[in-house]
Every structure is written in structure tokens, then in C-alpha cells.
Amino acid sequence: MKIMRPLSAVGIVASAALVLAACGSDPAATNSSSSNSAAAPAATGTADVACGGKSPLSAEGSSAQKNAIDIFTQQYSKKCSGQQVNYNPSGSGAGVKQFNANQIDFGGSDSPATGADLDAATKRCASPAWNIPMVVGPVAVAYKLSGVDKLTLTPSVIAKIFSGGVTKWNDPAIKAVKGNESANLPDKAIQVVSRADESGTTDNFQKYLGAAAKADWTKGAGKKFNGGVGNGAQGSNGVATAVKAADGAITYVEGAFAKDGLTPALIDSGSGGVELNSENVAKSLDSAKFLKDGTNDLALDLNGIYASNTPGAYPLLLTTYEIVCSKYANADVSKAVKAFLTVAATDGQQPLSAKGYVPIPQSLQTKVLAAVQAIS
Template sequence: MTTKRYATALALVTAGSLVLSGCGSDDNSVRWTLDGADVAPIPTASVPVDCGGTQALSAEGSTAQKGAMDVFVAAYTQQCPGQQLSYTASGSGAGVKQFISGIVDFGGSDSPLKDSEARDAVDRCDGAPAWNLPMVFGPVAVVYRLDGVGELVLSGELLARIFSGAITRWNDPAIAALNAGAALPELPITVVYRADESGTTDNFQKYLGAASGGVWDRGAGKTFLGGVGQGGQGSPGVADAVALGQGAIGYVEWSFAQDKGLGMALIDSGSGPVELSPESARTAIGAAEIKGQGNDLVIDLEALYASDAPGAYPLVLVTYEIVCSKGYDPQTAQAVKAFLTTAATAGQAGMTGSGYVPLPESFQQRLLTAIAAIA
């Protein structure tokens, strides 16, 4: 028998970093603090969650969203007792293949379906299109080690020149021009990149291409194409190499930068330096443009990465849940919608503690509309 529960803010407290307040008030948003700092409210969007249907869902794909999925599953099992979802973090390519093959109920991917994959997904979804739902946003930090330099400002153009080997020393005049007053050392720059194929690398290179004004001409892809530096295995390997190497610079998901206590560069996209924070990343996401049609919510990454919106930190990794718009059996459709609705509402309360960014309200509403239309 179907039970109706309502999405409320779920206090998924991680290591005491997330503090919820405002309970019992008429305010339908949650005020939260991170390490004592007041941050913008996370809307709870009190919408009905129709619990029930298939008790054991399965999903597979992106490793970048694994931490977020853990938070979502915890919210789902609390919201809908007895319901479960198993997520296998095997990589985006595997997740898309397993979804198209009908082995899992939905897939997780660091990029939307390619045209050929979208055509194959129509067969999996009984003649209906699959939708790309951008559910998880994770900032990518540009991390560095420069002892004595407490704040470092870089631009898309400078990053493109650094990661292609055109700028090789930290006291280069172009870096100094953005960091007036900073005591930049006369040290060689050691670029650290992901040695393995990675969606983070793909998105970082897409950012370099969009934000550098044509300086980055190496293209994108899951393999680093800069031609300089040393590789680290996975994000932990990159973070460790930067932490140990004076003069090193690399790129990792925000959570790894936080865990290692690494210096994170501010990015100046043309409207002044912007520090990576929950609010600056949410500002960028809130201004993101949708290029998909209808409820297929594909983000225009080029526009996002090239944005010079004031206060926005544009270097954000977008990961999608790939779902059938129609074609599920009724029991599976009910459970998929319940899980995704919970993820888009109550599950957002645990995002920052896991290195992700809670959805801005405007974007959250677009997702909820799409989720409700799944049949």
C-alpha cells in the first residue's frame, strides 16, 4: 500500500559541520551554517514524495557523484522506510551502458548522453526518450602549494597557459599582474594532472577551452592533453602530489581539497576574484543555461564555464541521472520518482558536508517538474 510522506529538510550531520535551524517556523527554507559561517538558505520545497513501488532500485555510473548518492540513499531510506537503492560507482561509461541495457533502473554520468547513446536509449525506454537530469554539482578546486602565499588569483587564460606549459614559473609577470603585492617565489611550476581517464579532467579541459579566450587549443576528453607535468592516480593521487610538492598546482574535486587542507586559487573570470564557496558555486549554477529540450535538462557547459557573472565560481562539475521519460513499469516508475524527488529536496541538506553544492531553488524547481513527468 502506497504511503504519502512529505519532503522536509533532513539533518544529515557530517562531523558536526552542518547545523540546521529554523525548525517550527513558518519559513519553508532551512538556514544552515558551515563551520560557523551563515550561508544562503536551502529550500526544502515541501512536495509530496509518493513512497512505494519497487523496494530495491539499482543505479550505476559516475564515481564523482558517489558521495552525493550516499547522502541521497540515506535520505531516501529515512523518507521511505523499507525502500532501498544500490548505487555502483563504476564510471560514467559503464553506467550509461548498464542503463541502456536495462540492467539498472537509471545511470549516473559526468556528461549527457551522446546522440548514438540517446538513440539506443529509446529502445530501452520502450520508444520514449531518455532524459538527462543534472542532480549533482561538484566544484572543481584549482589547488596549489606555495608556502608563504596565502591567496592566489588565477584566470581561465592563465590556467590554460600554465597547464599547457606556456607559463613555467610562479613569478611570471602575467601571474604577478593578477596578484599585486603577493610575494610570488621564483619557483618552477609543477603541473599535476589525473593520470587515469577522468570526467574531472574532461570538464577541466572544457573549462580551459571556454574560459581562456582561445588560448587552450588542446581540446577536451578524459585524458589530460596539456603535455606537461606529472600524473597522479585518481583525485587522491593528485591531492597528495600537490600537498607534497612545493610549487605544484593541480585540479581536484572540492572535497579532496578540503580533506588535505590545500590552498585553493581564486578565479577571476573578468568580474573580480571569486573564492570557491557554497554560495559562489550556487551562483554559477543558478545562472546556468539549459540547452536540452523540455524536461531533458542538459546544461550548456560552454556558457557556464565562459560566464563572467559577478560572484560566480564557474568551474563546476555537472553529473546527471539518466532516466527513462516513459517506459518503466508502474512499480519502478513510482520508486524512481520517489528517490529522485527525495534527492532533489531532503537530500540536498547533506551536500556541502560531502563536497557538493546544494541546488539553487530555481534549478530545483526545474528538476522537480521533470521528475514529476516521468511515467
């Protein structure tokens, strides 16, 4: 997956300290339940850190979180003078493989280590391996359509568009979605643009459709787009550029790219259209559940988020994890990993908004810090 880039026009600026809020968007575009609800508080503050241990730490994996890891490392160096982390953004698969081979101190992955990967990690650690969610990025269903600056789509309609079931912008299925009554939807072909390369964004998008629109998305998940329609483009910038060049086009892309001529659609999961903005993304995370509830393995149940119809919650997002040992054989490694992740979960969170990420809400921060402190 491409590294998420700064979110200028979608604006995570002052009023949205978590992530993107579309420039010039109409406040009424947000679901009324969202506007009347308190935003999930962002992770805030600093924490006491026991500095020291191994330096530099070695880590590898997800390229999607590379800019976030750079921020975490900067904050870590400020908090713990002289301490460093060397991170290689080689991709999630490589990160898991290298961690399990005991070649790095922690791994980064767009998806939690589960099944055989988690078993291998536990074997490497000689103790349970844990997935610690640290970086979150929303995914936009972004389009370009002259004369339509506000559009609401349901999971079902999104699934039909990306699998070829809906092919025209004035299709009755789109016109029937609440919020589109006054939209001037043209008799124009929908041009689907997908990722041509294997991508974690594609995997999360297809998992979302499988969870939120089971009856209409039977294509499965995976890093390769399975929809069978439209044209592909390389990377996040590639799909965004392709849509900008074709009126009537639509794609799925990290929120940081849904700007400068692209418009993120509102998503109606059953409680009204919800726009992609800071409060709404945080609200989805605030109600997050875990695959192993009650443990320090904090792999999120994203299917639960994807299929949720929580009023005001924007459900389409991806999470990257730091994969760690619950108990390291080397005490110096353990000490440094704990210090780095403590800083990442506190001082490192608020600066993330400038790079298009979503700082984790306080409710998740509390669980993350408890897990980090339990590492030995």
C-alpha cells in the same frame, strides 16, 4: 573519477550550507559583487512523495556521486519505509551502457547522455530519455606556494600554466592579474600535477579551459589530460598528496581535496577574483542554461557556465546526472523512480554539504522536481 570526500578544512560548515569555504579565508578575497549579492537559495524542504513501486531499484554509474546516492537512499528509506536502491559505482560509461541495455532502472553519469548515447537511451525507453542533474561538485585550481596564501588566476593564465606557456611563479602574466599586486611571487618553477588516470574531473577541467580560454587552450577535452606538461598522479587523493609534497606545485582537483596544505586559487573570469565558496558556486548554477531549453531533459550547458563572467560566480564545477526514461514500460519502476528522485531533490540535498558536494539551488530544484513529476 574518485568519489568526493568530506570537506573539512575547506569548510562547508554552518555559514556555508552549500559547499566549501576555505578555512580562515579573508572575506575580502571574494569578489565585491558576490559579497553584496544575495546567495542563490539552496534547495530546501521536503516534498509529498507517492511511495511504493519496485524495491530495490537498480542503478549504476558515476563513482563521483556514490556518497550522494548513499545519502539519497538513506533519506528515501526514511520517507518510504522499506524502499531501497542498489547502486553500483562502476563509472559513468558503464552506467550509460547498462541503462541503454535495459539492465538497470536509471543510470548515473558525470556528463549528460547526448548524441548516440541519448538516441540509444530513447530507443531503450521507447520514449524520450532525460538527464536529471542531481549532484554538483566544484573543482579547485589548488596550489602550494610558501608565502602566498592568496592568489588570483584568470582562465587564460590557468590554460597557459597547464599547457606549459607559463612556467615560473613570478611570470609577468601571473603578476599582472588584479589581486596579485602585493603577492610575494618567487622565481620558482611551477610544477604541474595532473590526473594520470582517465578522469571526469580532467574532462570537465579541460572543457572549462576550452570554453573560458579558447585562445590559450587548444588541447581539447577528454578524460585524459592533454596538457603535455608536468607529472601525473593516480586519483584525486594522489594529485592532492603530490602537490602537498612539492612547494611550487599546482593541480586541478575536486574541491573536497583542496585542504590541509593546499590553497584554492581565486578565479577572475573578467569581473574580479572569485573564491571557491558556497555562495559563489551556487551563483553559477543559479544562472544555468540548458542544452534543450524548455524541455524536461535538463542537461546543463556547462560551457555557458564555464565561459560566463557573472560577477561573484565561481564557474569551475562538474555535475552528475540521473538518466531516466520519461515513460517506463513498468508502472512499478516508474513509481519508485519518481519517489526516489523526489526525495533526492528535496530531503536529500542539504546533507550533501557534509560530503563535499553542492546542494542544487532552488531555481534548479524547481525544474528538477517538475521533470521528475512528469515521469510516467
